[in-house]
Amino acid sequence: MIRAYAATEAGAKLERFEFDPGPLAHGDVEIDVIACGICHSDLSMRNNDWGFTAFPFVPGHEVVGKISAVGDQVTNLTVGQTVGLGWVATSCGTCAECLGGDNHHCANSVGTIVGRHGGFADKVRCSATWAIPLPDGVDAKKAGPLFCGGLTVFNPIVEYDVKPTDRVGVIGIGGLGHFALQFLNKWGCEVTAFTSTGAKADEARKMGAHNIVNSRDADELDAVAGTFDFIISTVNVDLEWNRYLAALAPKGNLCVVGAVLEPMPISAFSLIMGRKSVTGSQVGSALTTMKMLDFCARHGIETVTETFPLSEANEAFAHLEAGKARYRIVLENDFT
Numbered sequence: 001m002i003r004a005y006a007a008t009e010a011g012a013k014l015e016r017f018e019f020d021p022g023p024l025a026h027g028d029v030e031i032d033v034i035a036c037g038i039c040h041s042d043l044s045m046r047n048n049d050w051g052f053t054a055f056p057f058v059p060g061h062e063v064v065g066k067i068s069a070v071g072d073q074v075t076n077l078t079v080g081q082t083v084g085l086g087w088v089a090t091s092c093g094t095c096a097e098c099l100g101g102d103n104h105h106c107a108n109s110v111g112t113i114v115g116r117h118g119g120f121a122d123k124v125r126c127s128a129t130w131a132i133p134l135p136d137g138v139d140a141k142k143a144g145p146l147f148c149g150g151l152t153v154f155n156p157i158v159e160y161d162v163k164p165t166d167r168v169g170v171i172g173i174g175g176l177g178h179f180a181l182q183f184l185n186k187w188g189c190e191v192t193a194f195t196s197t198g199a200k201a202d203e204a205r206k207m208g209a210h211n212i213v214n215s216r217d218a219d220e221l222d223a224v225a226g227t228f229d230f231i232i233s234t235v236n237v238d239l240e241w242n243r244y245l246a247a248l249a250p251k252g253n254l255c256v257v258g259a260v261l262e263p264m265p266i267s268a269f270s271l272i273m274g275r276k277s278v279t280g281s282q283v284g285s286a287l288t289t290m291k292m293l294d295f296c297a298r299h300g301i302e303t304v305t306e307t308f309p310l311s312e313a314n315e316a317f318a319h320l321e322a323g324k325a326r327y328r329i330v331l332e333n334d335f336t
Contacts, residue, residue: 002124003122004017004120006120010047012046024069025125027127028126029077033065033123034332036144037145038062042060045114046059061147061148062146063084063086063144064084065123076128083132085126087283090129090130091108092108104282104285112124120310137297138297145175151292153176153232157187167190168190168232169227169230169244170191170231172234172235173193173200174234175328176257176258177234194215194244230255233254237258242267245267308329310332310334311334
């Protein structure tokens with residue numbers, strides 16, 4: 001039996017829950033959970049904000065743990081290895097996207113918390129493809145959020161060919177943005193943080209920002225018009241998008257990774273003048289995850305974390321919902 005914490009209906013508090021996962025599939029691994037990050041997507045899924053949550057619902061898709069069992073067709077992993085698991089738990093391996101190296105875009109992929117039970121548990125299962133070994137130098141108790149939050153901002157840096165010579169902006173210095181500052185600084189870029197919270201300015205500089213712009217000050221936004229080659233938006237609220245498009249240099253890219261639910265009103269001329277673009281990105285492939293972890297180990301990049309025991313998951317959710325997290329919450333498994 002697997003012990004976990006689950007919500008029985010939308011918005012409900014998490015309660016102790018046990019389930020029998022059945023036999024281990026031939027290509028799967030079972031992971032003994034060490035720690036699991038909390039992502040805002042866990043909160044959205046618990047609340048059924050996106051309309052496809054299956055209950056009872058066990059959150060958790062930023063898992064780090066040790067492999068305790070492997071299926072009889074698994075050849076790339078062994079019992080005892082420390083691995084991480086993010087948003088995707090399995091993909092088909094045979095479609096064009098999988099064969100082309102974009103297995104996170106597989107139409108038949110299954111999310112770790114979509115119709116299956118996630119990592120707020122003592123064990124979790126996934127395909128061996130998506131159990132990614134941690135390299136030396138990456139702290140297992142802090143690494144969980146890299147597998148979703150970190151990957152979400154690392155992937156577009158790779159996919160959209162951000163260059164070390166680029167001037168880049170990061171909108172929102174939170175759970176995603178604090179990763180983006182670190183990655184882009186070590187990538188070699190000139191990094192500007194857009195934040196509405198003045199108290200975060202000093203922290204943003206410590207994490208890699210060279211410049212700070214108050215995102216609530218129209219004059220400061222106008223002053224950086226035509227400046228940026230790449231801007232990544234990590235927030236999940238509506239903004240004055242045309243001001244940020246105006247901040248782009250010709251051929252600049254505004255990349256949206258924060259899940260804004262409202263439609264984005266964008267003037268066509270904001271795109272036409274200067275051949276600018278608005279793009280999006282979701283997590284990343286298994287290979288990109290490995291590259292991100294190696295990059296973190298090489299440059300000493302870590303998640304800035306607050307820690308709760310797994311038994312206090314409800315308190316941790318409340319802390320996140322209140323906007324108090326600095327900058328990612330990690331739950332340490334305290335099942336005995």
